[in-house]
Amino acid sequence: xxxxxxxxxxxxxxxxxxxxxxxxxxxxxxxxxxxxxxxxxxxxxxxxxxxxxxxxxxxxxxxxxxxxxxxxxxxxxxxxxxxxxxxxxxxxxxxxxxxxxxxxxxxxxxxxxxxxxxxxxxxxxxxxxxxxxxxxxxxxxxxxxxxxxxxxxxxxxxxxxxxxxxxxxxxxxxxxxxxxxxxxxxxxxxxxxxxxxxxxxxxxxxxxxxxxxxxxxxxxxxxxxxxxxxxxxxxxxxxxxxxxxxxxxxxxxxxxxxxxxxxxxxxxxxxxxxxxxxxxxxxxxxxxxxxxxxxxxxxxxxxxxxxxxxxxxxxxxxxxxxxxxx
Amino acid sequence: xxxxxxxxxxxxxxxxxxxxxxxxxxxxxxxxxxxxxxxxxxxxxxxxxxxxxxxxxxxxxxxxxxxxxxxxxxxxxxxxxxxxxxxxxxxxxxxxxxxxxxxxxxxxxxxxxxxxxxxxxxxxxxxxxxxxxxxxxxxxxxxxxxxxxxxxxxxxxxxxxxxxxxxxxxxxxxxxxxxxxxxxxxxxxxxxxxxxxxxxxxxxxxxxxxxxxxxxxxxxxxxxxxxxxxxxxxxxxxxxxxxxxxxxxxxxxxxxxxxxxxxxxxxxxxxxxxxxxxxxxxxxxxxxxxxxxxxxxxxxxxxxxxxxxxxxxxxxxxxxxxxxxxxxxxxxxxxxxxx
Ligand SMILES: Cc1ncc(C[n+]2csc(CCOP(=O)(O)OP(=O)(O)O)c2C)c(N)n1
Ligand SMILES: [Mg+2]
Numbered sequence: 001x002x003x004x005x006x007x008x009x010x011x012x013x014x015x016x017x018x019x020x021x022x023x024x025x026x027x028x029x030x031x032x033x034x035x036x037x038x039x040x041x042x043x044x045x046x047x048x049x050x051x052x053x054x055x056x057x058x059x060x061x062x063x064x065x066x067x068x069x070x071x072x073x074x075x076x077x078x079x080x081x082x083x084x085x086x087x088x089x090x091x092x093x094x095x096x097x098x099x100x101x102x103x104x105x106x107x108x109x110x111x112x113x114x115x116x117x118x119x120x121x122x123x124x125x126x127x128x129x130x131x132x133x134x135x136x137x138x139x140x141x142x143x144x145x146x147x148x149x150x151x152x153x154x155x156x157x158x159x160x161x162x163x164x165x166x167x168x169x170x171x172x173x174x175x176x177x178x179x180x181x182x183x184x185x186x187x188x189x190x191x192x193x194x195x196x197x198x199x200x201x202x203x204x205x206x207x208x209x210x211x212x213x214x215x216x217x218x219x220x221x222x223x224x225x226x227x228x229x230x231x232x233x234x235x236x237x238x239x240x241x242x243x244x245x246x247x248x249x250x251x252x253x254x255x256x257x258x259x260x261x262x263x264x265x266x267x268x269x270x271x272x273x274x275x276x277x278x279x280x281x282x283x284x285x286x287x288x289x290x291x292x293x294x295x296x297x298x299x300x301x302x303x304x305x306x307x308x309x310x311x312x313x314x315x316x317x318x319x320x321x322x323x324x325x326x
Numbered sequence: 327x328x329x330x331x332x333x334x335x336x337x338x339x340x341x342x343x344x345x346x347x348x349x350x351x352x353x354x355x356x357x358x359x360x361x362x363x364x365x366x367x368x369x370x371x372x373x374x375x376x377x378x379x380x381x382x383x384x385x386x387x388x389x390x391x392x393x394x395x396x397x398x399x400x401x402x403x404x405x406x407x408x409x410x411x412x413x414x415x416x417x418x419x420x421x422x423x424x425x426x427x428x429x430x431x432x433x434x435x436x437x438x439x440x441x442x443x444x445x446x447x448x449x450x451x452x453x454x455x456x457x458x459x460x461x462x463x464x465x466x467x468x469x470x471x472x473x474x475x476x477x478x479x480x481x482x483x484x485x486x487x488x489x490x491x492x493x494x495x496x497x498x499x500x501x502x503x504x505x506x507x508x509x510x511x512x513x514x515x516x517x518x519x520x521x522x523x524x525x526x527x528x529x530x531x532x533x534x535x536x537x538x539x540x541x542x543x544x545x546x547x548x549x550x551x552x553x554x555x556x557x558x559x560x561x562x563x564x565x566x567x568x569x570x571x572x573x574x575x576x577x578x579x580x581x582x583x584x585x586x587x588x589x590x591x592x593x594x595x596x597x598x599x600x601x602x603x604x605x606x607x608x609x610x611x612x613x614x615x616x617x618x619x620x621x622x623x624x625x626x627x628x629x630x631x632x633x634x635x636x637x638x639x640x641x642x643x644x645x646x647x648x649x650x651x652x653x654x655x656x657x658x659x660x661x662x663x664x665x
Binding site: 036037038039040041045046047094097098101104105106107108109110111122123124125126127155156158159160161186187188189193194195255260314315316317318319320321323324 | 360361363364365368386387388389390391392393416417419420453454455456457458459460506511512513514515635636637638640641642643644645646647648649
C-alpha cells in the first residue's frame with residue numbers, strides 16, 4: 001500500500017529533521033576537533049555514526065508501525081529514533097551527555113532508549129535481533145498484537161546471532177521483521193567482500209521467512225513493502241526479512257573519509273532527501289516554495305533543540321555509581 | 327641495539343613494526359580480522375600491511391567473530407601462526423566461547439598434542455566518551471581463564487618487544503592495547519610517555535617480568551596499561567609533597583610477576599593498585615591477594631584498590647571521569663594509604 005499525500009509530507013519532514021539534526025551534530029563535532037582530531041574532545045565526543053543518506057529507510061518503515069510495535073535499532077540509530085517520534089531535544093541532550101537526555105547521559109549516541117516509544121538500541125552488531133524477536137514473542141503471548149522489528153546493516157547478517165534468531169523466528173513463526181539497511185559497507189568492508197550472496201533477503205528461504213528487497217531508497221516504495229511485511233508478520237505466517245538498498249553518505253563514522261570506497265561508487269551516491277523533495281514537487285504534492293518553507297521550519301525547530309541541548313546541564317558525576325540495579 | 331636513529335614511535339606503530347617483521351620472516355604468520363586489509367585495523371594495528379602483503383595474508387573478515395576466532399584456532403593447530411584483530415575488547419562478548427573454550431583449551435585438553443600459536447589483538451579501555459559497549463578494559467575476563475597469556479603494554483618499547491614475543495610464542499596470547507595509550511590518530515596527541523625510541527632490530531621481552539617505572543620508598547603503586555601513566559602523574563605530583571612512590575608496571579597479567587610486586591611492598595609496606603577494569607574479582611584484587619598470601623604482616627596500612635567501581639561505563643564526560651582510575655583518584659588513594 002502506498003502512503004497518502006499527508007503521510008508523504010510527514011515522511012519528508014521527518015527525513016529533514018533527521019538530516020538537519022545530523023548536519024548540526026556534524027558541524028559541532030568537527031568544530032571541537034579542529035585542528036587536532038581528538039575523539040574525546042568537545043561538546044560531542046565519542047564515535048558518531050550519522051544517518052546521512054539512510055533517512056528514507058527509517059520513515060518508510062517506521063511510519064507503517066503502530067504504538068503497539070517494538071523496535072530495536074543499531075549503532076546508527078538517529079533516523080530510526082526520530083522517525084519513531086522520539087523528542088529531538090532529548091536525543092540531542094543524550095548525544096551531548098546532558099542530564100536531561102533520554103538516559104540522563106548514561107547511554108550516548110549508540111544507546112538511545114525510550115520506553116514510551118518501545119525503542120531500544122545497541123552498539124554491538126546484530127544484538128538487536130534477539131530482543132526484537134523476544135518482544136515479538138511477548139506481544140503474542142500477551143495477546144497485544146504488536147510485532148518486533150530489528151534494524152541493522154547489511155554487514156550484521158554475518159553475525160551468528162542473526163542466524164540463530166532468524167531460525168527461531170521461523171520455527172516459532174514470530175511476528176518479527178528484520179529491516180536490513182544495505183549501504184554496501186560494514187566499516188571498510190564491502191558487501192561483496194563479506195557476504196556470500198548478493199541479497200540477504202534471499203536468505204529468507206533458510207528461515208521459512210518472507211524475503212523482500214527494495215532497491216530505490218525511496219520512502220514510498222519502502223512504505224509499500226513494509227506494509228506487505230507487517231501484514232505478513234501480523235497474520236501469524238512468520239518472520240520477514242526486508243532489505244533496503246541505501247547510501248552511507250558520511251562514512252562509517254564522522255571523521256572517516258572513506259578512502260576505501262571507489263570513486264565511481266561515491267559518484268553514484270543518491271541523497272534521498274533531495275530525490276524525495278523533487279518527487280513530491282514533480283507530482284504536485286507540494287510546491288517548490290512550500291518545500292522551501294518546510295526546510296526553513298525544520299531547520300528552526302532543530303536549531304532550537306540544539307540550543308536547548310547546549311544550554312542543558314551536565315549530570316552529576318556521582319550518578320555514574322547508581323543505576324546498575326533496580 | 328641500534329638506538330642512534332631516534333625513531334620515536336607510538337605503541338600502535340611499534341606493534342605494527344613487529345607484525346610486519348614477523349610476516350616478512352615467517353610465511354606462516356598471517357593476519358585476519360575486522361577492517362585490516364584496506365583500513366589497516368580500526369586502531370592502526372595493520373596500517374599499510376594490506377598493500378605490502380596482499381589480501382591472501384591480510385584477510386578482511388565478515389563481522390563473524392565466533393567464526394573467525396574459531397577459524398584462526400584451527401589454522402594455528404594446523405601449523406599457521408595467525409594474528410587476529412578484534413578491534414574493541416568489548417566484542418569478546420559475542421565470541422567468548424571461541425576464545426576461552428577453544429583457543430585457550432586445546433593445548434591442555436589434547437595433552438599438549440595441539441598447540442595454538444595465535445595472537446588475539448584487542449583495543450581496550452575508555453576515557454573518550456564512547457559509551458558502555460565500547461569502553462571496557464576487560465583484562466580480567468581473559469586473565470581469569472586458564473590457557474592464555476594476557477599482555478597489556480603501556481609504552482611503545484614494550485609493545486614492539488611483546489608483539490615479537492607473542493607471535494613467536496607457541497601459546498595463545500591475548501595482546502591488549504589501551505586505545506588512548508596506543509597513539510592512534512583520532513585519539514588526539516599521544517601520551518608522551520607511551521611513546522618510545524624504538525630500535526630497528528627485532529627484540530623480544532619475556533612475559534611475566536614487571537618493570538619498575540619509578541623507584542620509591544613510601545608506597546608501591548602497581549598499575550597496568552593506561553593506568554600506569556595516571557599512576558606516574560600522581561607519583562610525580564606527590565614527589566613534590568615529599569612522598570616517595572614506587573610505580574610498578576607488571577606489563578603482563580598472565581603470567582603475573584608477583585615476586586617483583588611482593589619485593590617492592592616488602593620495602594614500602596604500603597600498596598595501591600590501579601586498573602581501569604571493573605574492581606570486584608579483578609586485577610587489583612589479584613595483586614593484593616598475592617601480596618597478602620605471601621607477606622601477611624608486611625602492611626603498615628590496608629592496601630587500596632583504584633578501579634572501576636563496578637559500574638557500567640557511562641557516556642557523559644563527568645560521569646565517565648568518575649569511574650576511571652585517574653591520577654586524581656590514585657593520588658587520593660596514595661594519600662589515604664599514607665595516613
Ligand atoms: C560484535 C561487533 N563486532 C564489531 C563491531 C564493530 N562495528 C561497528 S559498526 C560495524 C559495521 C557495521 O556494518 P553494517 O551492519 O552494515 O552497518 P552500517 O555501519 O553500515 O550502518 C562494525 C564492524 C561491533 N560493534 N560489534
Ligand atoms: Mg552497512
